[in-house]
Amino acid sequence: MTKPVELPQGTLEMLILKAVSLGPLHGYGILLRIQQISGERLEILQGSFYTAIYRLERRGWIKGEWGESENNRRARFYSLTAAGTRQLKAETAKWTDMAAVVAGILDKKADEI
């Protein structure tokens, strides 16, 4: 098993948006999806997980609707709203930019500075 990664603050919401963008998911599904995509490297703090979902729903970035889960249980499925799509795009761009800048700085060798 690879080494687990700790999640920087504020990124959990971005990950949830990403997970939901691939198709409607219920809460537990989102949790599983994130773990799956990350190759089991992310241990999501369980308590804060729903807090993030509630907040996203309140902001109108995701929308929850009751439906049937794969094993015929009633579950609330979340999907991305238009505002959520825009937000995900903006966040992704910001994140990539920042990662590139930070990586660029860290990559510099002593003689290049």
Place this chain on the structure above:
Amino acid sequence: MSLLAAIRKLWQSIAPRSHSDVEEEFRSTLDAYQEDLIRQGLAEEEARRKARIDLGQPAAQYETYRDAIGLRLFDELGGDIRYGLRALRRNPGFAAVAVLTLALGIGVTTAILSIIDPVLFRPLPYANSHRLVSVGFRHAVEPFEFMFGNFYYDWSDHQTVFTEMTAQSAVPRPCDLTDRDPMRLTCSYVHQNFLPTLGIRPVVGSNFTTDDVLPDAPLTVMLSYELWKSRYNEQPSIVNQVIEIDGGKAQVKAVLPQDFEMPSAQPTDLLLPKQVDVSAVRAGSVPENMRVFARLKSGITATQADASLQPLFEQSLRSAPPQMRSDIHLVVRSLRDRQMHDVLPVAWIMLGAVVVVLLVCCANAGSLFLARTAAREQEFAIRAALGAGKRRILRQTLTEGLLVSLVSAVVGCILAEALLRTFIALAPDGLSFLRKATLDLRILVATLVVAVACGIACGLLPVLGLRSVGIAARSAQPSNRPKLRRILVVAQIASSAVLLSGAVLLLRSLNNIDRQDLGVNSNHVLTVSASLSPRRYNTTEKRIDFFRRAIAALRGIPGVTSVAMTDSLPPNGTRYWYSSMAIAGKPPLSSEDIVSARAVTTDYFNALGIRIVRGRGFSDVDAKSTEHLMVINQKLAALMFPDQDPLGQQIRPEKDGPSYRVIGIAADVRNDGLTQQTLPEYDTLLGAIPDEWTDRNTYAGTLVIRSALSTKTAAPWIRQRVEEIDPLIPIELHSMQAEISTLANRPRFETALLGFFAATGLLMASIGLYGATAYTATRRTHEIGIRTALGATRIDVMRLIMLEGLRLVFLGGGIGLVAALSTAHVLRSLLFEVGPYDPMSFVCVAVLLAFIAIAAIFVPAMRAMRVDPMVALRYE
């Protein structure tokens, strides 16, 4: 339907999810996770436990939800409120006293705020009223600034500080509406640009045109809203109709707005255009006395305008007699200052007093809260132990303070309404602004602000001294809080002392007013004021005839000993310039003094019981003579003839008028109002010389009747006799004593108001003092027990407790008296024949304060004295 759907959708988007919804979702996640765990090989019970450890309890999930969407603050606040209400309900005695105390303070404050708001703060009913000013000359003869026509036009042309200047005639005139069922009204004359300058638009109709103000133009008129409503049923069709004023036709131009009032604050029913020949007025050949109002250009203050007008003023002054120049000043002041000039000091004093009352009440409520917090320390300690931070406890006490203060605000508003009605019922006519006082939204918002401030103060005060809330709070002696309470008590006593000394000073002053010697014997004197219509009594002969017949008819009533007519009734009089008076054969005297003049018929001195000091009064022989005669008062005699015998001297009051022979000197009689210094006065005879009647305002004369009959018995006789002469004349009949007493209504009202404040403050302070002493006594029960056991007598115990209370009283009283002495000068304008530093009053205050304070201390001290040492030693 679609609107309803839209609203529902909007609500759904902002409404939080329901408890069951959130919980169900969470349970389904929990179940799914649990199943996964079982699939991974955990036992069912183990899986269930692990799921809950990892994800949390379903019962707590809704709280997580509300926290996540930011509703937790509201939830906690709701909890605080519920908790606070429960705490108050547990202790209804405390709640009731706290609410009543604060309600009293808030109620009084609200009532007074609503009274002084129109005086001090509320904008006057004109567009941009803060830029309106009153402009004119000021001389001691007149409380209000005035202006002459020729200067007005000159100033209008050359001034640079106003966008517009306008004028109204100085005095409104009685006039009669004569078309159908005649009515006596008040007419005011204004210039064409009057309404536009004030920024007033008529409700219906339009402003006067420039043609309306030309001399001999057809008469036009505007109606007050009141008149329009009462007489013309608010019909807009009244515009352009013709009505009859004093027998002449006048076309209705417009109706004034409901809240319209003349900038001079004089009531008026009709507004007429002042028709003047401008060139004649400019040349000074037609004298015109007016009041001038102007609108300041933006960015210019009244003071700047005053400075800028000085050159014009200096120039105008050159036409005044040299000896008068130094007595005339230029005045440019805001409309509010002009309208409220005599009530502004009262309003500020009332505001100050009511703030003090409010503070005293707040201090009382504050110490109640303080005492309660002391009793609740254990509760706070437990809450702190359970994890409540200092901030959380602060919020709790703050919530309770606000709860109490908001309930008090509601009770206070009811109290304020009752107080306001009482004040209005008590208010004398002179304080007409009081009738404008209402509890409107403006005032209620102010009340709310006051209440919230009180609530915050009461809520914060108890926690202020609490350094750390924790387990320590339970065990440690809360040593610094009784000190806080003592400070509050001292402040209360000091504030009450200030209020009390104000009230005592006013009371002394009122007593002086009531007991002063006016110089007349008003016992058994009735007064009848009759106002003759200028239309029907258009010649002097008709007026002379009416009054002669009235005097003769009233003399015939059995029991009447003397009847006289006068153009003004003491303690009032008519003020004149002194400086034009001269002793015949000598140049005019120059003086800044004002002289009062009265025109009377022969029996005047007898009817009012005025003593003739030298010479004689007017006789029936004089009434038939054509010689000009005069009786002067002692003041005038001393002023004009310091080293001569005045009798037989000739005095010429008017520059080009006749000379009068002085035949007697009368004792001084108040002639410039109840509370002003007596002015030098001369009385002339309304006798056989028609000019004497013409020169005076004999349209409205007062008949003075001395009789042995009571007012009740004499009144129908008098009315009947006057009606026999002319049934249409409106008369007002009073006993002179009642009339004089009415004049003192205003000081009486002011005294009552301040007295009420003082009583409230004193009551609050004594409750505070009582509470503080009782608290100390209880706290020291154990100590008292030991002392008694060791041999202290009951008197020793009592002395112990009383001394502690007395220390507060002396400290508070001392501070209060110093504060009162240093603020007493603001009362000066309200005081009559008593100085603001009157030692007698302050001794009274000190004695009264000490008496009440000792009574407040005595009760708890007595209780402490009776403490049984056995009980005391076991105490706690």
